[in-house]
Amino acid sequence: MNSNPSDLTASDAFGRVRIVLVRPSHPGNIGAAARAMKTMGFGRLVLVAPKVFPAPEAEAMASGAVDVLAAVQVVDSLPAALEGVTLALALTSRRRDLATAPCWAREGAVELAQQAVAAAEVALVFGNETTGLSNEEFAYCNRWAMIPANPAYSSLNLAAAVQVLCYELRLAIATSAGAVAPAPSFTPARMLATHEEIEGLLAQIEGMAIKSGFLDPERPGRLMLRLRRLFARAGLEREEVNILRGLLTSCRQPTGKRYRESA
The missing domain is CATH 3.40.1280.10 (SPOUT methyltransferase, trefoil knot domain)
Incomplete structure (x- = not known):
């Protein structure tokens, strides 16, 4: 069967x-x-x-x-x-x-x-x-x-x-799974980022914040907790995490390209 x-x-x-x-x-x-x-x-x-x-x-x-x-x-x-x-x-x-x-x-x-x-x-x-x-x-x-x-x-x-x-x-x-009639509120699932992918992004942000002087590692306050809350609320997708990490990397290591708004 x-x-x-x-x-x-x-x-x-x-x-x-x-x-x-x-x-x-x-x-x-x-x-x-x-x-x-x-x-x-x-x-x-x-x-x-x-x-x-x-x-x-x-x-x-x-x-x-x-x-x-x-x-x-x-x-x-x-x-x-x-x-x-x-x-x-x-x-x-x-x-x-x-x-x-x-x-x-x-x-x-x-x-x-x-x-x-x-x-x-x-x-x-x-x-x-x-x-x-x-x-x-x-x-x-x-x-x-x-x-x-x-x-x-x-x-x-x-x-x-x-x-x-x-x-x-x-x-x-x-x-x-369709074993019973699906609820009308169901929407297609998104490819969410994994726990470690989010943590990698947070670690990169924290490192850059310390290096730039924005964050004092001796007195960090609740910055990282608030960022975790922000990302949890947003439900970041894997591609979005990759975009943010790429953007942060480019800020640390400029590519040499320059862009300006169209006239």
Whole structure:
């Protein structure tokens, strides 16, 4: 029996989604998150500086999802976890200073699904159970979302939050892949720049700003955070990053060409 092309597209898209847990403190929550992921068809779990892992508690809470734990990738920093990612959606329960425009979990899942179906790597990023994501970690993500929980008691267990987002993303991928009728609001996915391409541009800007005297490296203030916010809000495409980097390079190394406005 031949497979439905839309089913194959959706299947491929699931493999392009990574669930990132930043500094998780309880191994039981890691196992529960793995179980939540597997029930929705996701298997790529990345841990950033976990307090304890591996651990028997993680395996016990994972139940039938020990294969997800066996394939876990452990890294030291969020930038390392986001290598190759074009769109990272951070989850939070509170508004953030210098953050990009917020969205609800369902909206964010649609954006991730569009990119994943278009063959891009995407990530769902969850912070520590107690402190959440730091402002610096938050700045590495393109978008941030909230779960529309009871405003009088909006606290969710880490695994519960993972379950909600994986459910929304599963539905969004099925819709975006054509397994169900597509939503009229869907637009063609753009070829967004990856996390490291954006970071390369930011590093180039920072270097030039220091060299020109615009930025004091001893007192940098919040310039780079604000630029990250600007680029996240813009959703830079790969070609746009290349244009900006080429422009910056030409300013540092003039080509000798001169142009003037037409009369």
